[in-house]
Amino acid sequence: MASGQLSRAEALACSGCRHACHVMLYADTKAQLFGRIPIKHIILMQMRFDGLLGFPGGLVNPSEETLESGLSRELSEELGLALPISVEDHVDSCYAPPSSPSSSSRLITHFYVKKMDEEQIREVERAAASTAADHGLEVLGMVRVPLYTMKGGGGLASFLSHSFIGNARSQLVHSMLRLNLVAPGELHKALTHSLKTHAHT
Ligand code: APR
Numbered sequence: 001m002a003s004g005q006l007s008r009a010e011a012l013a014c015s016g017c018r019h020a021c022h023v024m025l026y027a028d029t030k031a032q033l034f035g036r037i038p039i040k041h042i043i044l045m046q047m048r049f050d051g052l053l054g055f056p057g058g059l060v061n062p063s064e065e066t067l068e069s070g071l072s073r074e075l076s077e078e079l080g081l082a083l084p085i086s087v088e089d090h091v092d093s094c095y096a097p098p099s100s101p102s103s104s105s106r107l108i109t110h111f112y113v114k115k116m117d118e119e120q121i122r123e124v125e126r127a128a129a130s131t132a133a134d135h136g137l138e139v140l141g142m143v144r145v146p147l148y149t150m151k152g153g154g155g156l157a158s159f160l161s162h163s164f165i166g167n168a169r170s171q172l173v174h175s176m177l178r179l180n181l182v183a184p185g186e187l188h189k190a191l192t193h194s195l196k197t198h199a200h201t
């Protein structure tokens with residue numbers, strides 16, 4: 001396991017810690033941008049109330065609910081529908097960097113990935129923009145991640161140059177690699193380009 005990472009059991013053993021669970025929902029698609037650029041996969045993220053990009057999910061209370069039922073509850077609020085999340089969807093757990101030196105209890109973030117059908121993803125997008133209690137408040141909108149690179153360099157590199165909450169950016173990058181959603185060489189180029197873009201803004 002990489003440094004800073006904990007098993008699910010180790011994480012739950014920390015009674016004084018706060019816990020947050022987030023999930024990457026994704027699907028395969030045959031859709032093509034401009035009728036010629038394959039989109040390949042749909043990955044859902046959200047624009048948060050704080051102007052940062054992140055994954056849907058939030059704080060859970062393991063003394064009252066399991067991590068997975070707490071995550072489902074957060075998804076009902078943020079996406080407007082009940083999505084069952086299971087232990088098998090869990091990817092990793094790690095300590096979040098302390099938000100301020102005075103913050104007393106440490107935050108552990110648990111990350112999940114769930115594959116869906118394209119139609120289920122569309123249903124999530126519809127519900128998130130209509131029935132979700134958090135719509136327009138804690139969640140400003142769902143966004144899809146562009147996984148392609150355009151001739152001028154736009155696409156994934158530009159997306160990665162935005163600002164992300166916590167370790168959401170590295171959760172995204174590692175998931176794209178692990179699930180082979182973007183070719184490693186293309187991802188490497190996008191990462192290099194996004195760092196340059198970031199340095200200029
Ligand atoms: N990786 C690591 N940490 C994250 C990630 C992520 N991908 N996403 C969010 N966090 C952190 C945030 O910094 C936050 O402190 O996890 C914590 C909880 O996540 P949220 O999704 O923000 O929590 P939620 O329960 O949906 O929102 C409730 O949390 O951020 C506060 O005051 C804010 O009212 C809000 C409350």
Ligand code: MG
Pocket residue numbers: 057058059074077078134138
């Ligand atoms: Mg929430």
Ligand code: MG
Pocket residue numbers: 056057058059074078
């Ligand atoms: Mg949240």
